[in-house]
Amino acid sequence: MSALARMFARIVFLLVVGWQCLPPVLGAPAPAPFYRGKQITMLIASGAGGGYDAYARSLARHMSRHIPGNPSIVPKNTPGAGGLIAANTLYNSSAPDGLTFAALTNGAAMDPLFGERAARFDGQKFGWIGSIGKLENICVTWKGSPITRIEQAKTREVTVSATGATGNSAIMPRIVNELLGTKFKVIGGYAEGAGQTLALERGEVDGICGLSYSTLKASRPDWFRDGKLNVLLQIGLEKIRDLPDVPNAIDLVADPERRKVLELILIRQEMGRPFAAPPGTPSDRLAILRAAFEATLKDPAFLAEAAKLQLEIDPLTGAQIETLLRTAYGTPRGIVARAAALAR
Numbered sequence: 001m002s003a004l005a006r007m008f009a010r011i012v013f014l015l016v017v018g019w020q021c022l023p024p025v026l027g028a029p030a031p032a033p034f035y036r037g038k039q040i041t042m043l044i045a046s047g048a049g050g051g052y053d054a055y056a057r058s059l060a061r062h063m064s065r066h067i068p069g070n071p072s073i074v075p076k077n078t079p080g081a082g083g084l085i086a087a088n089t090l091y092n093s094s095a096p097d098g099l100t101f102a103a104l105t106n107g108a109a110m111d112p113l114f115g116e117r118a119a120r121f122d123g124q125k126f127g128w129i130g131s132i133g134k135l136e137n138i139c140v141t142w143k144g145s146p147i148t149r150i151e152q153a154k155t156r157e158v159t160v161s162a163t164g165a166t167g168n169s170a171i172m173p174r175i176v177n178e179l180l181g182t183k184f185k186v187i188g189g190y191a192e193g194a195g196q197t198l199a200l201e202r203g204e205v206d207g208i209c210g211l212s213y214s215t216l217k218a219s220r221p222d223w224f225r226d227g228k229l230n231v232l233l234q235i236g237l238e239k240i241r242d243l244p245d246v247p248n249a250i251d252l253v254a255d256p257e258r259r260k261v262l263e264l265i266l267i268r269q270e271m272g273r274p275f276a277a278p279p280g281t282p283s284d285r286l287a288i289l290r291a292a293f294e295a296t297l298k299d300p301a302f303l304a305e306a307a308k309l310q311l312e313i314d315p316l317t318g319a320q321i322e323t324l325l326r327t328a329y330g331t332p333r334g335i336v337a338r339a340a341a342l343a344r
Contacts, residue, residue: 034098034285036069043094043102045086047079049194051215055132055273055311056103059293062302066292079191082167083108084118091121096278098285101127103275106135107168107268107343109321110328114340124325127277127286128318130293133311134272136236137172138216138243139184139209140229142200147207148230150247153182160209161199162188169196172210172235175342179253179262184209194219209233212269213240214312221310237266257335264339267328271321272314290318 042060046052053075060073078086083105094100109123139160141147147158162170165188173184187205190196197220199205208216213234216223223229234240235249250266253259275293277286296302297315306313316324331339 033069035067035071035288038069038071038099040064040067040071040073040098041094041100042073042075043078043086043090043100044075045078045083045103045105045108047191047195048077049219050197051212051218052103052105052273053077054218054309056275058302058305058309058311059103059132059275059296061305062299063292063296066295066299067288078102080164081118082164082170084111084116084164087111088118088120090276090278091126094278096127096280096282098277098281098289101129101275101277101289103273105167106271106274107171109271109274109276109325110268113329113336114343116344122279124322124329125279127279127281127289128321129275129277129286129289130297130318131271131275131316131321132273132297133214133314134236134316135168135212135214135269136234136238136240137168137210137269138213138231138235138240138246139172139176139207139233140200140211140216140231141207142203143228143230145206145230147232150180150182150232150252153184153232154180155183157183157185158207158209159185159187159205160207161190161196161205162186162210163190163196164188168210168212169208170210171343175262175265176209176233176235176249178342179258180249207232210235213243217310217312235266236269237263257338260335261338261342264328264331264335265343267324270316270324272316274316274321286318293318 044053044056057075060075064070064073086102087104087108090102111119112123147153160173170186173186176182177184190199200208231246233249234243234246239248250262253262
């Protein structure tokens with residue numbers, strides 16, 4: 001073989017080897033994203049018309065743009081048992097394929113820690129996506145009520161509306177009664193969402209204690225704008241910026257041990273408005289949902305809608321929620337037992 005032929009053969013060999021080393025899809029269309037043409041179901045752990053519903057549906061309207069493939073997101077209200085029906089459904093009945101996630105109540109993940117038998121899940125095993133904002137609970141009465149300050153609620157019975165026995169609006173009055181000596185009386189059985197607030201508006205109860213400030217602000221903005229409420233108390237680890245003159249329950253608890261008990265209970269409020277996928281959701285799909293969630297909460301269009309609806313945006317990442325739960329589930333048993341006795 002001549003030198004020229006050998007050179008030509010070597011060039012052909014190098015071209016063949018080089019071609020084989022190139023990515024197999026070079027020059028070919030990229031594979032379609034997993035979510036293209038798919039539909040995602042978003043369970044909402046409350047009835048229509050309330051704060052959780054408003055936040056979740058607003059997220060659903062914008063989040064699809066940030067998921068590769070732009071799937072449709074279909075909200076599905078799944079109320080009941082203070083949010084436990086949705087949490088149980090997500091954990092036990094939803095396929096871990098990345099096509100279902102849920103807007104859960106802030107307290108659901110810690111219900112098993114507090115011994116709630118109806119909680120058929122491990123709160124630390126959900127695929128936590130993130131939270132839109134924290135929840136700071138407030139206790140209010142309707143305009144015209146003789147009870148305008150929390151001290152007055154220690155001297156006479158104050159009826160407050162609630163849904164299930166495990167919801168914040170049932171738990172918080174009991175906690176405040178125990179720690180502060182108030183006389184809130186829970187009237188349960190109201191429909192989740194607008195049922196509680198309608199009961200207050202119609203005069204069926206004196207107030208609400210344990211509904212979040214952001215929920216009321218989003219669902220009944222005119223109540224604050226037109227001065228229809230007396231805000232007696234706020235219940236959170238930190239004070240609400242809008243309510244600097246309203247006392248915070250944690251500041252009124254003098255005993256250090258009792259304060260630790262209340263702090264554990266209030267970790268649930270830090271989780272705020274959390275979203276989660278079923279346990280076992282593939283890590284790559286959970287990562288997509290997390291990234292899309294975080295991008296949505298920075299999206300100018302979403303933020304503009306949130307401002308219009310008076311939604312409070314104070315997000316947590318999925319990793320931050322996991323850290324909160326590790327702290328809660330790592331609390332000494334004695335503190336957990338005392339908190340559970342109050343929070344159940």
